[in-house]
Amino acid sequence: MADFTARPRRSVLYMPGSNARALEKAKEIPADALILDLEDAVAPDAKEEARQQVCDAVKAGGYGKREIAIRVNALDTAWGKDDIAAAVAAGPDAILVPKINTPDDVTLAESQMAAAGAPVTMQLWCMIETPLAMLNIKEIAAKAETSLRMNVWVMGTNDIAKELRCQHTPERMPMMTSLGLAMLAARAYGLVILDGVYNDIKDEEGFLAICEQGRDLGMDGKTLIHPSQVGPCNKVFSPDSETVEFSRKVIEAFDQPENQGKGVLKVDGKMVEILHAEIARRVVNVADQIAELEKGA
Numbered sequence: 001m002a003d004f005t006a007r008p009r010r011s012v013l014y015m016p017g018s019n020a021r022a023l024e025k026a027k028e029i030p031a032d033a034l035i036l037d038l039e040d041a042v043a044p045d046a047k048e049e050a051r052q053q054v055c056d057a058v059k060a061g062g063y064g065k066r067e068i069a070i071r072v073n074a075l076d077t078a079w080g081k082d083d084i085a086a087a088v089a090a091g092p093d094a095i096l097v098p099k100i101n102t103p104d105d106v107t108l109a110e111s112q113m114a115a116a117g118a119p120v121t122m123q124l125w126c127m128i129e130t131p132l133a134m135l136n137i138k139e140i141a142a143k144a145e146t147s148l149r150m151n152v153w154v155m156g157t158n159d160i161a162k163e164l165r166c167q168h169t170p171e172r173m174p175m176m177t178s179l180g181l182a183m184l185a186a187r188a189y190g191l192v193i194l195d196g197v198y199n200d201i202k203d204e205e206g207f208l209a210i211c212e213q214g215r216d217l218g219m220d221g222k223t224l225i226h227p228s229q230v231g232p233c234n235k236v237f238s239p240d241s242e243t244v245e246f247s248r249k250v251i252e253a254f255d256q257p258e259n260q261g262k263g264v265l266k267v268d269g270k271m272v273e274i275l276h277a278e279i280a281r282r283v284v285n286v287a288d289q290i291a292e293l294e295k296g297a
Contacts, residue, residue: 007067008032008290009152009221010237011230012194014071016041017050023057026066029227030234032293033067035154038083039074039098047079055090065293069094069125075108084109088116094123096154101132106143106150113149124149129156130163134178141185153186154223155179157196168199170206172213183218195222198229211236244287247280 013031015022017038026034036057042050054070070092072083076099087095095118097109109124124147126140133140144150157175161167166174179195186193195214198207211233214222222233239247246268253259253267254277263274 011233017054018046058090068092071096074099085116088118096125098127100126125152129159137185141189144189152192155196195219247283250280
């Protein structure tokens with residue numbers, strides 16, 4: 001099975017499925033991934049039209065190396081099952097399912113994808129966005145041990161705020177428990193985790209601060225609601241050139257034959273341990289993949 005966790009997902013931009021112009025414009029936006037949305041961004045009376053529009057766009061292609069996910073409506077809605085069937089036929093990289101509250105929801109989503117004929121390479125992304133999900137978070141994450149599809153979690157911070165009746169504060173303290181629990185579970189079971197959206201498009205300073213907070217928490221990237229957020233987000237979630245250069249030196253030092261088996265070395269005057277070599281390899285891998293992605297985005 002391919003390692004779906006290894007690719008960059010710094011910026012993951014939602015695009016409304018009911019807006020044909022937006023779907024076309026998305027082909028030129030330098031986001032690492034796109035979520036073509038059939039759920040929150042689409043009014044009930046436009047659901048079926050949006051489904052057809054999104055599926056046609058995915059089939060037509062033209063999105064370069066961007067990873068493409070289709071967010072379907074929740075499985076217990078009138079549209080969920082038909083959304084999955086149509087989305088699978090369109091052939092995106094992933095299907096994003098909202099309101100994953102229990103391990104059984106993961107099982108149901110996977111079974112519906114399989115019933116619709118999804119190849120094993122088609123991923124399942126899960127929205128983590130309710131108090132019930134947080135209470136079941138370890139059990140949901142543990143499905144990764146047997147799942148052939150689930151590899152990415154998307155934090156639904158707007159829904160978390162709604163369900164908790166909490167506020168969106170600059171430091172996000174009211175939802176830090178939810179973010180922390182999800183982060184712990186994701187890392188324990190090798191899942192990618194993406195931060196939630198930032199709603200105030202005009203607040204560039206606030207957006208940058210939240211991006212930095214998400215990065216510092218350990219998030220792999222961030223979901224976005226406007227193209228103007230892509231550039232700053234990519235910058236925050238990319239390793240800087242000095243870090244990449246030093247990481248290459250660390251790897252080179254530990255790979256020297258005379259250093260095999262050593263646990264601690266001095267590199268550029270700094271003491272580094274073998275665990276730093278592991279971190280360095282990840283940094284370099286991410287940097288190389290970003291460079292490759294941006295070549296043909």
